[in-house]
Amino acid sequence: xxxxxxxxxxxxxxxxxxxxxxxxxxxxxxxxxxxxxxxxxxxxxxxxxxxxxxxxxxxxxxxxxxxxxxxxxxxxxxxxxxxxxxxxxxxxxxxxxxxxxxxxxxxxxxxxxxxxxxxxx
Amino acid sequence: xxxxxxxxxxxxxxxxxxxxxxxxxxxxxxxxxxxxxxxxxxxxxxxxxxxxxxxxxxxxxxxxxxxxxxxxxxxxxxxxxxxxxxxxxxxxxxxxxxxxxxxxxxxxxxxx
Numbered sequence: 430x431x432x433x434x435x436x437x438x439x440x441x442x443x444x445x446x447x448x449x450x451x452x453x454x455x456x457x458x459x460x461x462x463x464x465x466x467x468x469x470x471x472x473x474x475x476x477x478x479x480x481x482x483x484x485x486x487x488x489x490x491x492x493x494x495x496x497x498x499x500x501x502x503x504x505x506x507x508x509x510x511x512x513x514x515x516x517x518x519x520x521x522x523x524x525x526x527x528x529x530x531x532x533x534x535x536x537x538x539x540x541x542x543x544x545x546x547x548x549x550x
Numbered sequence: 551x552x553x554x555x556x557x558x559x560x561x562x563x564x565x566x567x568x569x570x571x572x573x574x575x576x577x578x579x580x581x582x583x584x585x586x587x588x589x590x591x592x593x594x595x596x597x598x599x600x601x602x603x604x605x606x607x608x609x610x611x612x613x614x615x616x617x618x619x620x621x622x623x624x625x626x627x628x629x630x631x632x633x634x635x636x637x638x639x640x641x642x643x644x645x646x647x648x649x650x651x652x653x654x655x656x657x658x659x660x661x662x
Binding site for chain 1: 588599
């Protein structure tokens with residue numbers, strides 16, 4: 430069952446920016462750490478970013494460091510991924526996913542439905 | 551980064567037969583301080599997000615059928631489906647969280 434609802438994908442030109450959102454029920458969002466993971470068409474999974482409950486600890490994959498920014502608004506039970514300087518190789522389905530651990534990166538037990546980001550001119 | 555290599559890339563198994571998927575890590579992912587292997591297995595069906603099946607190498611998630619089991623330690627891990635059902639047709643991924651998280655390339659399981 431998918432309990433995280435994503436929005437914000439679409440077609441964007443190279444060099445452009447896009448912000449993805451992920452909303453979860455309060456009982457799931459509160460107290461949970463979250464991640465962003467993507468999957469290029471027909472390819473495997475790539476972890477991108479992690480943010481803990483109070484946004485004190487944030488990690489990025491090297492492939493997106495300096496271009497992507499993760500954030501969260503606990504009052505709105507919402508997670509975000511700001512993506513700048515997009516490249517063709519960023520084309521993928523992007524997933525938000527809840528981490529089963531607290532305070533460190535572990536595994537992902539709740540996933541959004543995924544949103545497709547296509548970077549093309 | 552830690553590289554996870556799954557084998558085989560695909561396999562076809564008759565219904566009711568055993569399916570075995572291997573995952574080899576480029577380095578030891580056993581935390582002695584926790585006495586845990588930082589490895590998970592996921593199932594992904596077409597058009598769906600992955601589903602967590604097993605965490606800590608061998609702990610089955612709630613609601614996952616007991617025909618799914620995980621084993622292994624250190625660098626070599628295995629996901630076993632003891633009796634393949636039609637609904638198990640999917641791509642399976644291993645994932646490590648010992649270091650920056652990485653996934654295996656996936657193994658496609660089909661019915662023979």
